[in-house]
Amino acid sequence: MPSKTRKSILVVGAGPGGLTAALLLQHRGFQVTLVEKNDRVGGRNAELSLDGGYSFDVGPTFLHQKFCLDEIFAETGTRSEDHLQFVNLNPMTRLSWNGTSLHTFSDRERMAGEIERVFPGSRDGFERYMREQGAKFRAIYPCLQRPYHSLRSYLSPKLLKALPYVLTTRSVHDVLGDYFKDERLKLAFTFQAKYLGMSPWHCPALFSILSFTEYRYGVYHVQGGLNRISQAMADAFVKAGGELRLSSPVRRLQHSGHTVHGALMEDGTIIKADAVVVNADYGHAATRLFGGRSVPDERMRRKKFSCSAFMIYLGLDTVYPDEPHHHILFADDYRRNVDDIQSEQRVSDDMSVYIRNAVVTDPSGAPAGKSGLYILSPTINHRHGYDWDGCKEGYADKILRRIEERTGMKDLRRRIVAKHIITPADWESSSIYMGATFNLAHTLGQMLYLRPHNRCQGFDNCYLVGGGTHPGSGLPTIYESGRISSNLICERFGVPYEAADLASEHLRDL
Ligand SMILES: Cc1cc2nc3c(=O)[nH]c(=O)nc-3n(C[C@H](O)[C@H](O)[C@H](O)COP(=O)(O)OP(=O)(O)OC[C@H]3O[C@@H](n4cnc5c(N)ncnc54)[C@H](O)[C@@H]3O)c2cc1C
Structure with a gap:
């Protein structure tokens, strides 16, 4: 007690x-x-x-x-x-580059098979990645469970063990270059930097553990x-x-x-x-x-702040049963898209889009025969301001057209019966500093x-x-x-x- x-x-x-x-x-x-x-x-x-x-x-x-x-x-x-x-999702996510898709699994054997199917010759890199990043995660995890109130805290034996992984100027993207040659495959293991609102090219190398935890421990939905x-x-x-x-x-x-x-x-x-x-x-x-x-x-x-998120929540009068629960559509020039976001000033027309079609796992979010679609496009935070009120409908339409072109949701815009948009300016007015949704x-x-x-x-x-x-x-x-x-x-x-x-x-x- x-x-x-x-x-x-x-x-x-x-x-x-x-x-x-x-x-x-x-x-x-x-x-x-x-x-x-x-x-x-x-x-x-x-x-x-x-x-x-x-x-x-x-x-x-x-x-x-x-x-x-x-x-x-x-x-x-x-x-x-x-x-x-x-619900432990398997597959977890469909990753799509214009024309190529990869399904991700936390089941190691299925993931290795899928990587080999889409990117022949890459299986060994994946196995090595899982082994080496596992050791890294084991070293770093205990350091995330304790506070750091003085520089002396760095002298703890646990942190000293993890320091080689932490104190490096390499980025997450650099680390993945040790395992994979194909840029798309590297992205499959680095886009998780966006969970922190960061660019894989700038996110410190230690965060390669993010994709490791995803592939090792899975992704859960809650009904x-x-x-x-x-x-x-x-x-x-x-x-x-x-x-x-x-x-x-x-x-x-x-x-x-x-x-x-x-x-x-x-x-x-x-x-x-x-x-x-x-x-x-x-x-x-x-x-x-x-x-x-x-x-x-x-x-x-x-201080440096994360990116923001342009959000569209759609009530649809239909269900798309063949679309995955989580789907990420990468920008054609992902590096440029990420650099735009990093600039904190340019809003990309070639944007990346994440879509959640939860109904395929969980019908509770909408009346029978209908569904709700959650759409997130990472974008600039509101440090320099931007006229989101003036352009949010047009930007949302560009995103929806991209989804129609690149997924099976060909009639998406005609199926909308309810819609809500949240822009970086809206995040900021809801007490999120600079609208930086993923914080410092x-x-x-x-x-x-x-x-x-x-x-x-x-x-x-x-x-x-x-x-x-x-x-x-x-x-x-x-x-x-x-x-x-x-x-x-x-x-x-x-x-x-x-x-x-x-x-x-x-x-x-x-
Ligand atoms: C669009 C989006 C998608 C995300 N996706 C994921 C994901 O898939 N997985 C993941 O792990 N993380 C994700 N995150 C990141 C993170 O997990 C969430 O943002 C999380 O909710 C942050 O929790 P928090 O406790 O830091 O702050 P918040 O959730 O912001 O909670 C702070 C609370 O403080 C309240 N508050 C503020 N000012 C006052 C006041 N003056 N008086 C009283 N109350 C006040 C606010 O109303 C709020 O309820 C996502 C974030 C966003 C924005």
């Missing part, structure tokens, strides 16, 4: 990071209040509903390293499967959408006695010296707490929520000790969780940020805890 203390914790934001921290801390004996500005939980992992009975995930559609989520529920004495219905994960965490939190307040925006944190005392809410009320966990988007929170201690915009803008970039200069710390610099009792802090963006790492900050809070107040460990058995056989 967790020890009972009546220390109170305020968590600001019910995204995946805030929900993880709230759930763990409530279970470890704290009295947690979780405030969320929106009228539903989940943040970027919330549900979006459209007229006509269509339901979508706002953001995440790929669940990787499911064991990270399992560990969070395990600590509460339950299994993820007690709350959610998972009803990945937003159900956030909902399940919120339900478990409330069931454990936590207080959840929706439609409750924080105006600013209250602090004196190095101590945070709580928060002033937009409605003028004050919530006091012994410690505060901030899940609101890092750039937004650091520049807006800390009153006189906020970071000036000009300083924040010097994951450059070497913004990682580990150099990323905003889990215990917020300058304060003794304020903690950060979510994609803007260590270990970084993406659901598994965000769950980990919630756990790291929860551990630090327990250590501060002398509350014992026993974090669940399911990862070790997954690492053992690498």
Whole structure:
């Protein structure tokens, strides 16, 4: 049984990071209040509903390293499967270059066979990749589970073991050149840099573990959408006695010296707490929520930020049963597309497009005989502004035409009965700094000790969780940020805890 203390914790934001921290801390004996500005939980992992009975995930559609989520529920004495219905997708994704397609599998033998079928002679490279990247993942993973509050943290034996993988100027794309010759095959193992909103040509080499985890541990769908994960965490939190307040925006944190005392809410009320966990988007929170201690915009803008995402959510009056669950259409000149995004100024006409046709796995997102289509095109963040309001319909139409040309959805535009678009400007107005949907970039200069710390610099009792802090963006790492900050809070107040460990058995056989 967790020890009972009546220390109170305020968590600001019910995204995946805030929900993880709230759930763990409530279970470890704290009295947690979780405030969320929106009228539903989940943040970027919330549900979006459209007229006509269509339901979508706002953001995440790929669940990787499911064991990270399992560990969070395990600590509460339950299994993820007690709350959610998972589907391990095999094939995971169809990758298409104009004229060539490759299906990806987490089943190693099937993947090797598919690679050999599409890119003859490449099987050995894949086998070698899986072996060598497995060793790399085993070295790096433990370093992502601990905080970095001083340069001395680099001296831990675990990090020293991983340093050769971390301290290199090579990019993810460079690493894949060690295994494959065909540019398309390299992309099949590097496009995952886009999960961090980065270019494979700039993303640090250590992140080649992203594609490894995908090919090794698979990609999961959750019936009803990945937003159900956030909902399940919120339900478990409330069931454990936590207080959840929706439609409750924080105006600013209250602090004196190095101590945070709580928060002033937009409605003028004050919530006091012994410690505060901030899940609101890092750039937004650091520049807006800390009153006189906020970071000036000009300083924040010097940091590097991820790209953004142009989103189209479509309610269709039909089902495309032959289209895959996940489909990525690469730009014809992918390098140029990625460079445009990296420039933060040019919107590509030759864009890459990701399509999720969830109905083939999960009919729950639309009325019978109909379906919802989720479309994401990575694009520039909103650093330099862009007239998205003036051009969003035209840009959406270009994307839809590309889908009609390159998939079996030839009559797509005639099947639309409901539509919703989110542009980088919209992301920005929903409190995501610069509309950079995947947060601060994951450059070497913004990682580990150099990323905003889990215990917020300058304060003794304020903690950060979510994609803007260590270990970084993406659901598994965000769950980990919630756990790291929860551990630090327990250590501060002398509350014992026993974090669940399911990862070790997954690492053992690498
Ligand atoms: C389009 C898109 C697709 C993605 N796809 C994937 C994917 O497939 N797989 C994956 O692993 N990751 C994916 N991600 C990345 C990442 O997993 C999600 O963005 C994730 O939801 C981020 O979680 P978070 O906890 O950092 O922040 P958020 O989800 O943004 O949560 C922050 C919360 O804080 C609240 N808040 C902000 N300000 C205040 C305030 N003043 N007072 C109270 N509450 C406040 C917000 O309303 C929000 O609910 C995707 C992201 C996007 C945008």
